Amino acid sequence: MIKYFRLLLLPFSVLYGIVVLIRNKLYDTGVxxxxxxxxxxxxxxxxxxxxxxxxxxxxxxxxxxxxxxxxxxxxxxxxxxxxxxxxxxxxxxxxxxxxxxxxxxxxxxxxxxxxxxxxxxxxxxxxxxxxxxxxxxxxxxxxxxxxxxxxxxxxxxxxxxxxxxxxxxxxxxxxxxxxxxxxxxxxxxxxxxxxxxxxxxxxxxxxxxxxxxxxxxxHELVHLTSLENKPWSSILPTTTVFLLTGIANPQPLLLHLRQYTNLISHYDYPDHYQYNRNNIQELIKAYHEDPSDSKIIITTEKDAQRLLDAVLKELLLNLPVFYLPVKIAxxxxxxxxxxxxxxxxxxxxxxxx
CATH class of the missing domain: 3.40.50.300 (P-loop containing nucleotide triphosphate hydrolases)
Structure with missing residues (x-):
């Protein structure tokens, strides 16, 4: 369905491309x-x-x-x-x-x-x-x-x-x-x-x-508020991960997590998504209802900045919420x-x- 929808949009992409090419040429030539x-x-x-x-x-x-x-x-x-x-x-x-x-x-x-x-x-x-x-x-x-x-x-x-x-x-x-x-x-x-x-x-x-x-x-997981580190060795095949992401492409992160456990409940939102109380309460409810003895909430370092909002931070208090720092090499x-x-x-x- 998405493939056909994209085909319908192709004429608009051509028009968009012409406009951008002209704009770039005007900058390149100093106009x-x-x-x-x-x-x-x-x-x-x-x-x-x-x-x-x-x-x-x-x-x-x-x-x-x-x-x-x-x-x-x-x-x-x-x-x-x-x-x-x-x-x-x-x-x-x-x-x-x-x-x-x-x-x-x-x-x-x-x-x-x-x-x-x-x-x-x-x-x-x-x-x-x-x-x-x-x-x-x-x-x-x-x-x-x-x-x-x-x-x-x-x-x-x-x-x-x-x-x-x-x-x-x-x-x-x-x-x-x-x-x-x-x-x-x-x-x-x-x-x-x-x-x-x-x-x-x-x-x-x-x-x-x-x-x-x-x-x-x-790198090692970092607690959202206390900033304590948690080693990856603590994530076992029996650990349930509640993954919260609002990034453009969470696939590399999912691939990394699956090296440790396949028990992943992914709460996937659009890039830069502004989480609200209902989003977080839904996550917390699922966390508490899960019968696993070993469970954790993981998010990205970028998402963590939004979760430190006063209201959301209060909701997540006393829960094992960790973010995952990532670097390039x-x-x-x-x-x-x-x-x-x-x-x-x-x-x-x-x-x-």
Whole structure:
């Protein structure tokens, strides 16, 4: 049914693609003005709607550039506010968005801000920072980043993709040519040369930036409020997992969980979903009615930011609610070159005082 519905939408995708191509051409030829900056500005983006692992990659860059004074600037998708907001102790997922909230809680030495207008946001941040990391700004063409890391989720890269609204592409696939490096995310940890070659075949060999590969690394579970760690060895084949997700693609997480137990009740919501009291009460009711001796509630680190809302947090009090931190690891044969490209760009970009 969905397949036929997408076919009906294809004419609209053609129109959408024409509009985006014209817009990009006007920026590429200088008819539409772009604003650049004299300090390092690194954009982490993708071509599709939904998650390609931008948050873990942004966090990877924070770690890589930890000796610099860093600011992360995001649109703050899903927030209930507008304009420029600097994250502080009063910030919540509702005021700045779940991903910026995650960055703010995770990196106390990094400035986190949100603004729909990235140029305005950078102007507010640039004087007091050495590097600006832009979370999801590849299509924000009014801004000219100094360096762009474009992400491609492994499974999506290998499948046929269509432009909006028939598919998930925000712009034609050829937009990858604007990037400085391409990073395949969520690839198999033990990826083969044949699998890499298949990924490379998706790009025009004459106009492709360097392509790197990465995979997800899941860490120990962390309690939602006490922050105590729980080892994976505590998840047994007889453990019932109540999985709560509001992310674009929970499949890699499900695959990881199934290494430990197949007793998974998945409460699956759309990306950035704002949980309400009824959603959480439904989950709690199912948890209490389950007869298992061993049971746990697991969510993602991004979802945890929304569950820390005062009302929801109170409902979940005294329950074993844990979130799962995830990082990316760049393939060993790619890591040195990938890291050095970022470091060389940052060190070679000097500010004009």
């Amino acid at each position: 539409f003005k772009q604003t650049g900056f004299d300090l390092p500005v690194i954009c982490v983006g993708n071509l599709v709607v939904g998650g390609s692992g931008k948050s873990p990659v942004t966090e990877y860059l924070v770690q890589l550039l930890s000796d610099r004074k860093i600011a992360i600037l995001s649109r703050g998708y899903g927030r209930k506010t507008k304009g420029y907001i600097l994250a502080n102790q009063m910030a919540t997922a509702e005021t700045i968005g779940d991903e910026p909230m995650q960055f703010y809680r995770k990196f106390p030495n990094v400035t986190v801000a949100v603004c729909e207008d990235r140029v305005l946001g950078i102007n507010r941040l640039c004087k007091e920072h050495d590097v600006i990391l832009l979370d999801d700004a590849f299509q924000h063409r009014r801004l000219k980043p100094g360096f762009s890391v474009l992400l491609f989720e492994y499974q999506k890269l290998l499948s046929t993709q269509f432009l909006l609204p028939a598919g998930n592409l925000r712009e034609p696939f050829s937009g990858y040519q604007r990037a400085d490096v391409l990073l395949v995310t969520k690839a198999p940890e033990m990826i083969t040369e044949a699998q890499k070659s298949l990924c490379r075949s998706k790009f025009d060999s004459a106009n492709v930036p360097e392509l790197f590969f990465s995979y997800l690394v899941y 760049v393939q060993e044969e790619d890591k040195v070159t990938f890291d050095q490209k970022i470091l060389d760009y940052v060190s070679s970009t000097t500010r004009d005082y």
